[in-house]
Amino acid sequence: MIAAVLALALAAPDAPAVTADGLRARHGGVRRLTADVVQVKEGKYWARPFESRVALRYTPERVEWETLAPVRALAVIQGDALWLVGPDGARRDLGPAAGDPKLAAILRFVRALLAVDLDGIERDFVLRYGPGEVTATPRPGSDLGLFRAVRLRFGPDLEIASVELETADEKTRLRFERVQREQRAPAPAPAP
Amino acid sequence: MTAAAWAWSALRRARGTLAVLAGVAALAFALRDTRLEQDPVRSLTHPDPVRAALFDRYQQRSRFQDRIYVEDAGLTPDERARLDAALAAAGYAPMPLLERPAPDVVLSLAPLLPAADLERLLSDERLGARAREAAGLAMLPGGDAYLAELERDPLGLGPAVLERLSGSSGGGGGAGTTRAYRSPLPLRYDSVGAVYDLLVSLTPRVYFIGNDFFSVENYRAANHDIVLCSILSLVFNLALFYVFTGRWSLLGLLLLGTVVSGLTGLGAVRAFHGEVFAVVLAYTSTFVGFNNESLVHLAGLGRGAAGPGHRRRALLGVWSAIGTTVIGFLVLLLGRSPMVRQMAIASLGGMFGFLLFLVPYRALLGGIRFRSFRIPELPVRGRTVAILCAACAAGLAAVGVPRLATHIDEFRFQSPVLDAQLAHFSTRLDAYGLDDVIAVPAAPATAAEDALAPLVAAGTVDAARHPLARLPSREAQAESLRALGGYGAAVDRFRAHLEATGLRLAPARDLPAAIGPLDGWTYLDRLGAVGPVRWSDDVGGRRWVMAGLTKAAAGRVPEGAVSVSPRPHYDALLTSFSRELGWLFLAGLALMAVYLVYLQRSAARVLYVFAPLFLSALAFAVYARLAGGSIHIVHVMGFSLVIALALDYSAVVVSGEHGPVERAKVLLTGLSTLGTFGVLLLARHPVLRALGATVTIGCAASLAFALLVSLREDGARSARGVEGEPP
Numbered sequence: 046m047i048a049a050v051l052a053l054a055l056a057a058p059d060a061p062a063v064t065a066d067g068l069r070a071r072h073g074g075v076r077r078l079t080a081d082v083v084q085v086k087e088g089k090y091w092a093r094p095f096e097s098r099v100a101l102r103y104t105p106e107r108v109e110w111e112t113l114a115p116v117r118a119l120a121v122i123q124g125d126a127l128w129l130v131g132p133d134g135a136r137r138d139l140g141p142a143a144g145d146p147k148l149a150a151i152l153r154f155v156r157a158l159l160a161v162d163l164d165g166i167e168r169d170f171v172l173r174y175g176p177g178e179v180t181a182t183p184r185p186g187s188d189l190g191l192f193r194a195v196r197l198r199f200g201p202d203l204e205i206a207s208v209e210l211e212t213a214d215e216k217t218r219l220r221f222e223r224v225q226r227e228q229r230a231p232a233p234a235p236a237p
Numbered sequence: 238m239t240a241a242a243w244a245w246s247a248l249r250r251a252r253g254t255l256a257v258l259a260g261v262a263a264l265a266f267a268l269r270d271t272r273l274e275q276d277p278v279r280s281l282t283h284p285d286p287v288r289a290a291l292f293d294r295y296q297q298r299s300r301f302q303d304r305i306y307v308e309d310a311g312l313t314p315d316e317r318a319r320l321d322a323a324l325a326a327a328g329y330a331p332m333p334l335l336e337r338p339a340p341d342v343v344l345s346l347a348p349l350l351p352a353a354d355l356e357r358l359l360s361d362e363r364l365g366a367r368a369r370e371a372a373g374l375a376m377l378p379g380g381d382a383y384l385a386e387l388e389r390d391p392l393g394l395g396p397a398v399l400e401r402l403s404g405s406s407g408g409g410g411g412a413g414t415t416r417a418y419r420s421p422l423p424l425r426y427d428s429v430g431a432v433y434d435l436l437v438s439l440t441p442r443v444y445f446i447g448n449d450f451f452s453v454e455n456y457r458a459a460n461h462d463i464v465l466c467s468i469l470s471l472v473f474n475l476a477l478f479y480v481f482t483g484r485w486s487l488l489g490l491l492l493l494g495t496v497v498s499g500l501t502g503l504g505a506v507r508a509f510h511g512e513v514f515a516v517v518l519a520y521t522s523t524f525v526g527f528n529n530e531s532l533v534h535l536a537g538l539g540r541g542a543a544g545p546g547h548r549r550r551a552l553l554g555v556w557s558a559i560g561t562t563v564i565g566f567l568v569l570l571l572g573r574s575p576m577v578r579q580m581a582i583a584s585l586g587g588m589f590g591f592l593l594f595l596v597p598y599r600a601l602l603g604g605i606r607f608r609s610f611r612i613p614e615l616p617v618r619g620r621t622v623a624i625l626c627a628a629c630a631a632g633l634a635a636v637g638v639p640r641l642a643t644h645i646d647e648f649r650f651q652s653p654v655l656d657a658q659l660a661h662f663s664t665r666l667d668a669y670g671l672d673d674v675i676a677v678p679a680a681p682a683t684a685a686e687d688a689l690a691p692l693v694a695a696g697t698v699d700a701a702r703h704p705l706a707r708l709p710s711r712e713a714q715a716e717s718l719r720a721l722g723g724y725g726a727a728v729d730r731f732r733a734h735l736e737a738t739g740l741r742l743a744p745a746r747d748l749p750a751a752i753g754p755l756d757g758w759t760y761l762d763r764l765g766a767v768g769p770v771r772w773s774d775d776v777g778g779r780r781w782v783m784a785g786l787t788k789a790a791a792g793r794v795p796e797g798a799v800s801v802s803p804r805p806h807y808d809a810l811l812t813s814f815s816r817e818l819g820w821l822f823l824a825g826l827a828l829m830a831v832y833l834v835y836l837q838r839s840a841a842r843v844l845y846v847f848a849p850l851f852l853s854a855l856a857f858a859v860y861a862r863l864a865g866g867s868i869h870i871v872h873v874m875g876f877s878l879v880i881a882l883a884l885d886y887s888a889v890v891v892s893g894e895h896g897p898v899e900r901a902k903v904l905l906t907g908l909s910t911l912g913t914f915g916v917l918l919l920a921r922h923p924v925l926r927a928l929g930a931t932v933t934i935g936c937a938a939s940l941a942f943a944l945l946v947s948l949r950e951d952g953a954r955s956a957r958g959v960e961g962e963p964p
Contacts, residue, residue: 084376086375086376088381089381089741090375090381090384090388090740090741090742091739091740091741092736092739092740092741093739095739097376099376110376110377112373112376115739116372116738118369118372118373118376119373120373120374120376120377129370129373129374131366131369131373137366137370147333147382149331150331151379151382154379155377155378155379158378168325186330188330188331189379191379191381191382192379208378210378210379212379212381212382214381214384214385215380215381217378219378
């Protein structure tokens, strides 16, 4: 039995080596990204662990975060602006984020996080690379000090697998499925 | 002699210089952390504690304190990204235009909201929509930050109040494209300069404002001036000194001594001030001129170098020159302008440092000979000098003493780019009635509206642009408070809506106890706590209400009121300091006259010493009248330097009875001073340029008088050839 367990453990694939260069090569130059996301939130403001299914549509200019179930809601981030679209299709503008740097920083971070834009994340976070994952902790004095830690886990091909966000009041787990991306073609190598 | 013996002998001969070099290194090491303050205006404090407190407390909430603003609506996304990166690299942190106040404070202003608005906010339809929004936002990663806000202000009264305020002058900051950034502390001029250069390159599609940009311009101007003026005046003085004495070793003495005096001057300032004004550091470039004077006056006094009569007269000249210089700087120490005080301290420290430096070299100094020149002269009697002085005084009275007024613009460096930005934002502030703000005292138990009423009637204050115009009537407020009666029940309904979406919030269902009808004072106090502008204050046992002056009344502060906007405040303060310095200047003159009467024992000689000053004062008054300008604080400082430097010429020649050696010395020192201060005319900083112009005019008049006019005293010995001293 022990031998079997050991054999299984030894046969299990190693967590992929995650490096900044590797992630940049895998995720840099994203033009379009779509994914199905399963989100679980639990914490002070939730009566019980709350699971929702989300459709993510990302372009560098615009992020759509559409909650499909159990309630329908669409949040759109474009530039510094954030708005919600209700089930009736009515748009509720939450105002330009320019006036509130904290909200602007959260939106900026969400955009960077969903596209695994390391430069964007590093603006407010310090990154630590480990086997199969990257852990981000806020820089001192950052507007994003509300986050205690953010963990990004990657699959063997360095595709994003899950994200965990932890604040004082809430823990959020995002599991990414059916990720599809369109990337800029890498620049041609210079002629010898 | 062996090489070792020669080296030992050379070492022994140079031990004094080695000690000086070691001292210089130690001083430089001790001063290495000197912090430079770029803005000499910010450090000024009003002597009246009430005015000072009103201004400081108003400015604490100032939109321009430790922050910058950028209007970037015209930029492309790429340009904005570049700008964001430069701002972040310089340490600028984005901040809200309007600091989010504590919910209790905002809620206490809820009676400002019309009853109809409150009823809408508390309606079931609105509460349901708000709960759906909350759920939508809660689904976003990091959405709990929004939920925390929601728990503190469940019905969104705060944003509604702020929205209402931002439409009035009280809230301000409604410009959608204006971004605010908190300044890095301490300011790193290189990275802030990079931001500034980028912003300048993006004009006119971007507008920007903030003290940091003025500091950068002043820093650059001071750096330019320090380098340019120091090099030019040093080269000029070294060349001049060589032409007159023909000895290279003295050039080394002047060069090393100038380094010593610069360091001792700076050390003296550091002993009394935590920060040194950059403009004062630039001013130390003139020390080479002071040092040249000291070197020249003290040179050639060796016992074997001249007869005892010459030595006695020369010492009289030295004491007259040094004494008046010290008095000139000492009186400046009594002034309240920190910049002028620092200049005086630096001058005194530098002068004593240089004199101390000369001690090991006194033998070398004693043996110096000066080349003399044939200069024509006009001998006059004491009576003629007295008539000349009286005529100058009468001329001065006829032309009129120029008006003494100092404006902030004359005190610091401003480029046309910054002027344009200032004009743009002044228009913005004017739209909010905040361009020229005064504090108006209110009699006890007087309503804020009544305190302003006389000014409104006189057209000095526009009531329609004052926040009091947005204070609803008592009846309207009572109606709003009635609408708020359903607040607790509305919170319960909202919670039920949230629970249906899976959210569990526990907002307080009671309104703050302080909520109630607002009178004028309470409204202004709370408005000040919420917004960036203080509209009322309690200072000196009185209540004050702030109001912006109308365009028609701009710059005319009504009696009893106090200006709290920076420009008029600093203009008045600097003008008051100028007048004070003017009186100190006259006191210094009186003190010098007493000192010289004691030393020279002759009224005619003292009048002769002061005659160039009368001439310079008349020349300056005529110039000011023709140019239509006024005298400001830097001119007065310049006059003090004229006394300190230029009166030495007439003092030395009259003490030496117009001997050729003294005249050659005066020609040398005079040219040195003209060169040193003339170089300041090339400075960018207006303070240094004004100083250079004043001292150059004064010293030119004094030099010409001392060289070309000689005093022939009745019954006195012939000046030349007595005791047969060599030229």
